[in-house]
Amino acid sequence: MPELPDVEVFRQYFDATSLHQRVTAVDTRDARVLEDITPETFREALTGREFAASSRHGKNFFAHLDAGNFLLLHFGMTGELKYFEHPDQEPDHTRVLFTFDNGWHLGYVNMRMLGKVNVISSIDEYVEKQSLGPDALQLSYDQFAGLLSSKRGMIKSAFMDQSLMAGLGNIYSDEVLYQSGIHPKRQMTGLGEDQYHTLYKKMCEVLNTAIDCQVDTTEFPENYLIKHRDQEDTCPRCGGDIRKIKVSSRSTYFCPDCQPE
DNA sequence: AGTACCACCTGACGGC
DNA sequence: TGCCGTCAGGTGGTAC
Numbered sequence: 274m275p276e277l278p279d280v281e282v283f284r285q286y287f288d289a290t291s292l293h294q295r296v297t298a299v300d301t302r303d304a305r306v307l308e309d310i311t312p313e314t315f316r317e318a319l320t321g322r323e324f325a326a327s328s329r330h331g332k333n334f335f336a337h338l339d340a341g342n343f344l345l346l347h348f349g350m351t352g353e354l355k356y357f358e359h360p361d362q363e364p365d366h367t368r369v370l371f372t373f374d375n376g377w378h379l380g381y382v383n384m385r386m387l388g389k390v391n392v393i394s395s396i397d398e399y400v401e402k403q404s405l406g407p408d409a410l411q412l413s414y415d416q417f418a419g420l421l422s423s424k425r426g427m428i429k430s431a432f433m434d435q436s437l438m439a440g441l442g443n444i445y446s447d448e449v450l451y452q453s454g455i456h457p458k459r460q461m462t463g464l465g466e467d468q469y470h471t472l473y474k475k476m477c478e479v480l481n482t483a484i485d486c487q488v489d490t491t492e493f494p495e496n497y498l499i500k501h502r503d504q505e506d507t508c509p510r511c512g513g514d515i516r517k518i519k520v521s522s523r524s525t526y527f528c529p530d531c532q533p534e
Numbered sequence: 535a536g537t538a539c540c541a542c543c544t545g546a547c548g549g550c
Numbered sequence: 551t552g553c554c555g556t557c558a559g560g561t562g563g564t565a566c
Contacts, residue, residue, distance in 0.1 A: 305542095349543090384544055387542070426535080426536050
């Protein structure tokens with residue numbers, strides 16, 4: 274699930290549960306989620322430290338350690354955070370377990386382990402190294418238009434390209450395009466200023482709405498495609514059939530009537 | 535530069 | 551019940 278809104282909600286959850294807590298123990302249950310750091314180095318970097326602040330860039334989460342460095346969490350396709358008190362509450366697939374001096378635990382849970390965990394010394398350097406574009410929610414319209422106009426190919430590919438702008442993945446790209454009435458395979462070169470304005474407005478609206486709803490899709494507006502991501506379902510706007518196709522080898526849902534090619 | 539694959543992983547689901 | 555193929559909200563590498 275984790276795209277920008279999900280990670281932002283994880284960040285808020287982290288702040289509400291784990292901020293200003295001191296880490297007393299770190300248990301790496303499966304070292305394969307560690308990026309390029311040994312379990313020993315990882316444990317030593319965190320044990321005794323306090324989480325002083327948190328931030329996010331696109332789909333990447335950073336917990337700021339009081340030592341001046343940062344815990345990086347990337348959630349892949351199946352990652353999440355869980356704060357709990359008793360060991361029998363520990364979720365399946367907990368890959369890293371942090372224990373605080375109040376006795377509670379924070380689990381980095383990730384079934385498929387496609388994410389990664391690390392300790393880094395600089396967020397800016399990390400963003401640079403990963404070639405991440407600006408965070409999608411930090412863009413002005415002018416920046417957004419400038420980025421898009423530098424890009425060719427299919428629009429959905431552009432929205433999913435983390436080096437152009439960071440944060441949108443498969444689901445929210447589909448949602449922005451649906452809300453904008455633009456076909457996911459539309460070529461960037463065919464878009465005009467009107468469409469740039471629509472896309473920018475809808476992108477901000479969709480991301481902020483998802484965060485406001487705490488990414489609980491039952492709370493999303495009824496006219497959101499995300500509630501109708503099903504081949505059997507119908508378009509909440511026109512009642513036509515939702516179609517499923519592949520765009521850059523990712524499942525893509527759209528309404529052929531509302532989003533003409 | 536853009537696209538199309540493959541790979542990394544685990545688990546759920548449907549068909550036989 | 552079990553086996554098999556397919557699919558799943560991410561990313562990185564490679565080859566055309």
